[in-house]
Amino acid sequence: MRVQGRSYRSVWLEGAVVRLIDQRLLPHQFAILDCPTSHDTAQAIVTMAVRGAGAIGAAAGFGMAQAALGAPQGSFASSIEQAARMIRSTRPTARDLFYAVECVEASIRQAPDLEAARRAAVQTAQRLADENAAAGEQIGLAGEPLLQDGANVMTQCNAGWLAFADWGSALAPIYQAQRRGKRPFVYVPETRPRGQGAKLTAWELGQEGVSHALIADTACGTFIQRGEVDCLLVGADRIAANGDVANKIGTYTLAVLADRHHVPFYVAAPRSTFDLSTPTGAAIVIEERGEEEVLWVWGRSADDTWQRVQISPAATRARNPAFDVTPAALVTAFITEAGLIPPRPDAIEAFVRRETALPSA
């Protein structure tokens, strides 16, 4: 996708350096963060300089490739193992992260020698990022026919190209519809506590010229209730075998509202987000993040500096679950790179197994 006229991916590998758009600074500053080592890349995931299931997956793959490039001959296997452990421990919820680590590890195991292992690691990481970008494009094409001319869409958080290697999941059908002249309109919930809707989705949509309005998270219900929303389009961090969806906190509420008002609720995600080894949503680890995200809000101050303000009394404590689980029964359909998939275990399994990219160990 394009930023200020130039083409970018959210994260990419240049030589042995992982480069990524620093999402902590958006929308007020556009800057590229360089991560020279796999440790730096893991830190970028922890600090959420890079976030979003697909982008995290791509960064994790590149981080593993960096580990392979930098691991000394004498302790190659243990270095790779250590890097895998470090990257897996960055964030617990997104399926794509674990999938990418597994894939690069498998490609290293299958290589005949050290140089081949390094090459294989880089190639696999690059392939995963390319597949993620291609999946985003295909998801867009699969979802675009669901949007009528002038459709009013509500999304949540940022499931756009910043959250992917490219294109995105939930926003990809909107970008495709926009390019076909359908002029969709997007309700963008702020998505507290981190405000990815306000900071990232509003920025992405603005760059692509898509009409939209920022709304408080509290206002989602009233717009759905009034019949002003034609469909909901959200992403996913992990989808269980039965179709339960872990996604950004707030998603479950939107699904319940959509169900009550008979508005279609679509979950857009590539194959790498589906996890057959997780039977239901009950088995998904939900990350509870630090309370400071709830107690403070980051933004641009009147004097144009990047600041945070405390919104509550100094003594107030907070709870901060970062994701929630939407039961499969509330999902109208999954929008995938292979088209629409119904939220049924058999259909999900058939889709995931059809051409799984995960090499057998």
Next chain:
Amino acid sequence: MRVQGRSYRSVWLEGAVVRLIDQRLLPHQFAILDCPTSHDTAQAIVTMAVRGAGAIGAAAGFGMAQAALGAPQGSFASSIEQAARMIRSTRPTARDLFYAVECVEASIRQAPDLEAARRAAVQTAQRLADENAAAGEQIGLAGEPLLQDGANVMTQCNAGWLAFADWGSALAPIYQAQRRGKRPFVYVPETRPRGQGAKLTAWELGQEGVSHALIADTACGTFIQRGEVDCLLVGADRIAANGDVANKIGTYTLAVLADRHHVPFYVAAPRSTFDLSTPTGAAIVIEERGEEEVLWVWGRSADDTWQRVQISPAATRARNPAFDVTPAALVTAFITEAGLIPPRPDAIEAFVRRETALPSA
């Protein structure tokens, strides 16, 4: 209620000056705003130095009393009419505001002469504020038995004593339960865009020693879904004859979530909030406020100054409905100064007519 060991009401009349706790500065600064004229009092309502249905009602009554005290003999009637128009135009949604203006106007009309009219206006305004405080106390006593020991309650916005002359509506049962040693725990949604949960409810609960956690508005669904919420307790800005409830934006979403998970959803409000002349929620005017409330967030910066930060790109536009309407069917019961009232037109009418404080014209 007490602040730093001293007893306060949210708004009161001293001589001809309306004094009120400036809610725009909380929780970071506790300050009293003096409004020497009815025009200043109206401005305090517009700027939300005073907010919350009951507190607005009390301020509106006192503002009318100020008008009566200050109106010149030669144009007394027209001055009162002008002040009533000005105060009515401050905010459209809260029933209590219009009720207070009506009551003071009626008392002035019934007075035999100018001095009696001035006295009647002051007495009526004072009586309305006292009745509002007494209603809050009674609502607390009526609602307290609904809370078990250690009950987990979720509220919305601030329906505490700051929103009333005293005690509050939704928080009053919690304060009564706390004083009886029941140790309730309160989930406090931030309530963007203005953050009254984070700024006011967290502050009130802290002053009263009630355990609570601030949560993002997006997190309400997951706590209800997990079974961690025993009941919801919210206030109201206006209740229609059929039991539909206009309240702070986000309330409807909580009602839908509570309904889905069979959690009781109580609306606490005094008689003055019920409006028999509004047949259903469809007839309630919903205020849409300026978009800057959504685009910026106020708080205390790290250097301890009161600042706002912009959370979205400079070009982003926003929508900002300040209230929503919850259909009566989602209300478990109203908690009133006369006890629990079922959300049925006949029960509401009987309650309101039983001893309406509105004098016949």
